[in-house]
Amino acid sequence: MDTSPDFSRGCAWQRGQYLPVDQASIPITDWGFLRSDATYDVVTVWQGAFFRLDAHLDRFFESCRRFRLDPGRSRDEVAQILAGCVRRAGLRESYVEMIVTRGQPPWGSRDPRQAVNQFHAFAVPYVWIANEEQRRRGLNVVVSDVQRIPPASVDPRAKNYHWNDLTMGLLGALDAGGDTVLLTDAAGHVVEGPGFNVFAVVEGALVTPAEGVLEGITRRTVIELAQSLGMPVALRPLPAAQLRGAQEAFLSSSAGGVLPVTRVDGRAVGGGEVGPVTQRLLQAYWDLHQDPRYSTPVAY
Numbered sequence: 001m002d003t004s005p006d007f008s009r010g011c012a013w014q015r016g017q018y019l020p021v022d023q024a025s026i027p028i029t030d031w032g033f034l035r036s037d038a039t040y041d042v043v044t045v046w047q048g049a050f051f052r053l054d055a056h057l058d059r060f061f062e063s064c065r066r067f068r069l070d071p072g073r074s075r076d077e078v079a080q081i082l083a084g085c086v087r088r089a090g091l092r093e094s095y096v097e098m099i100v101t102r103g104q105p106p107w108g109s110r111d112p113r114q115a116v117n118q119f120h121a122f123a124v125p126y127v128w129i130a131n132e133e134q135r136r137r138g139l140n141v142v143v144s145d146v147q148r149i150p151p152a153s154v155d156p157r158a159k160n161y162h163w164n165d166l167t168m169g170l171l172g173a174l175d176a177g178g179d180t181v182l183l184t185d186a187a188g189h190v191v192e193g194p195g196f197n198v199f200a201v202v203e204g205a206l207v208t209p210a211e212g213v214l215e216g217i218t219r220r221t222v223i224e225l226a227q228s229l230g231m232p233v234a235l236r237p238l239p240a241a242q243l244r245g246a247q248e249a250f251l252s253s254s255a256g257g258v259l260p261v262t263r264v265d266g267r268a269v270g271g272g273e274v275g276p277v278t279q280r281l282l283q284a285y286w287d288l289h290q291d292p293r294y295s296t297p298v299a300y
Helices: 053-066 075-089 132-137 164-175 217-228 240-244 276-288
Strands: 011-014 017-020 038-046 049-051 094-101 118-125 139-147 180-184 196-202 205-208 233-235 248-253 257-264 295-297
Touching (some): 205 217, 217 233, 248 276
Antiparallel strands (some): 011 017, 011 118, 196 205, 196 248
16 A cells, blocks of 8 residues: 655645645644734746746745744755755646744733744645636726725735735625726725736836735736836836726736736726737746746756
8 A cells, every 4th residue: 555645736844844735734823824924925836947936035035024934944945845845746837835924922922922933835736816718818807995905004015814805805806797806005096916916008108006015026027028128117006097998907926927907897908808018928928937047947
C-alpha cells in the first residue's frame, strides 16, 4: 500500500513540513482566523517559472512590516519554501500563496505583541478569476454601492483579508447578474475589486486609480508595459461615470493577467467588444513571461 503523501491537489508548508494542501489547517484560536489578523501575497508560476518573484517578495515583506508581523524566515528561505511547494505538487502553472498570521498570544491576553506569528505557504493549480468565456467576450462589472474600507482604517497597500466589504459587494453584483464587482470610495471614485485593480481608456489615456488600492504587481506590470509602448498613463481618481463612459476598460490580477471589461452595470463600454489597447496589453503581458529578467525557474 502506497503511504506517500498525495500532492495532486496541491502542496502546503506549515510548522516546518510539507503536506497535502487538503491537510493544511490553522488553529481555531489563531488571530489570523479569529480576527483576519494576517497578511499574504500571491505569486504565480507559468510554464515552470515564477513571474516577478522578487517584486512579490518585496511586497510581502513590506506588508509584514506595515502590520508588524514577522514571518520568521528570510527572503531566500521563503523563496525556497514556495519552490518546494510547487515542486512537490509537480505544477507547471500554479497559484502560490505565502501567509503570516498573528498567531495566538498567551490565553486571555489582548496584547498582539505577545503572539507568536506563524508562516504558512501553499501551491495549487493556477487560478483564473474569469473563465474562458468571460475572458473572450469581456466581463460585465457592477459598480457597487458598498464603499471600500478607507485607507485610514486599513492600509490597502498591504495585502490583507479584510474582505467583508468586497464580499458583500460581490454578492450584490452576482445577484444583479454581473460577473464581478468594483467598489467605490466616499467620493464616488472606483477603487478596486476582490483581487484586482481596474484600468480605463479615457480620452486616449490609460487611467488607473492612484489611491485607496492595493498596488498590484500586475497593475505595476501593465503600467510599465503601457509606458514602454508609448501609451499615455494617468494615475488619478477614476469617477464611476468616467468608467461607464470609457473607450475601453479592463482589470489586472495575478489570477488572469489582463481581463477585458466590455460592460459596466450591464451597459456596453465603448463598442461593447474587447478594444485594441486591451488586446495589445494582454498580449504584451503574457509575452513578458518569456523574459528571463522576470522569470525564476523552478528546479523540479
